[in-house]
Amino acid sequence: IPSIGLFIAIVFGLADIAKSWRVAPSLSAAMAGVVLLVLATLTNAQIHRWRDSFTLFEHTLAVTPPNRLIEYDLGLAFAESNRYDEAAPHFEKALQIRPNDYKSLLYMGISRFYQGRLPEAIEYAQAAIRSQADSARAHDLLGMTLAKQNRNEAALDEMRRAVELAPKDADIRNDLGLALAQLGRIPEAIDEFHEAVRLAPDKAAAAHANLGWALLGSGKARESIPEFEAALHLQPESKAAADGLRQAQAQLSPQR
The missing domain is CATH 1.25.40.10 (Tetratricopeptide repeat domain)
Structure with a gap:
């Protein structure tokens, strides 16, 4: 595509040259073939x-x-x-x-x-x-970085500030949920994961999986299963969701 203008100009230019120089038809065809080969080579290089x-x-x-x-x-x-x-x-x-x-x-x-x-x-x-x-x-x-250093309260302050600035950002809600879970504040973490799922239902594989783990850790294995299944529907390769689903099903199996 980038060479099409040049290609058209050369084609019409060759036609004019052939007429003015009275080039034989067979030679004109040969000239055109050479030009096409050159242009094809240049185009291939650009595509690469x-x-x-x-x-x-x-x-x-x-x-x-x-x-x-x-x-x-x-x-x-x-x-x-x-x-x-x-x-x-x-x-x-x-x-x-x-x-x-x-x-x-x-x-x-x-x-x-x-x-x-x-x-x-x-x-x-x-x-x-x-x-x-x-x-x-x-x-x-x-x-997130402060949380990695176990500076949890400072991390929480930064994430709450992020939520204030972008209350409809599902990824930030999910990150806040993780920080709360790390502090053992599971009910608050569950609320944030729910909100992340609500804000971006089609892109919430991580939030579904995190919500599943939070519910599972709260002794709510049955409630966690739909969350893990939703995560796997959105992201079939999610190991966290697959592992959580197996654990939840294992916890419930004696009750069945």
Whole structure:
């Protein structure tokens, strides 16, 4: 597609040349064949470059000066594929170009979180909050990271702030539920998981599974089973939901 204009121009140009030079029909056909072969080769090379986001962005970076947006977009493509080791260097390069870029700070923090580099994740989350104080996602990231360090009360404060800023964000509700469960505040955790499911019923596999585990841990095995089944319907490969369902069924089997 990117070469179609060039293709049309060359085809009509060849026709004009053939007429003005009075080229024999057989030679015109041969010339056209050569041009088509060249264009096919060039098009194949472009398709190879553009076959996915990674190759498109990498090609763009190779032929342009340092570009913050492309570095960020390539980092985001890696992060969305859970390739955080590859994502982080691109967010770092984006931040070298614009040190206070909110999105790059946030995703640099997310990358460090999943890399297990928690002190750095906290620094980037705090920097993202300084850059954009009303960022629910940055507060949520900070809360999740603090929870990983067992700084549970501080984590809870950050997650509650995130919920205040984005009350309809199902992922943040789910994260708050996890923080509450870690503190042993199971009834409150169940409420948050229920709310996460209500807010995004078609994308709530994790919330269904977490709700199932919270109910199971509260001695409500029968109530937990529909939650695990709902999680598996949305995400059949969910090991957490499959394990929970087996445990719930095992607890109920003597009663049947």
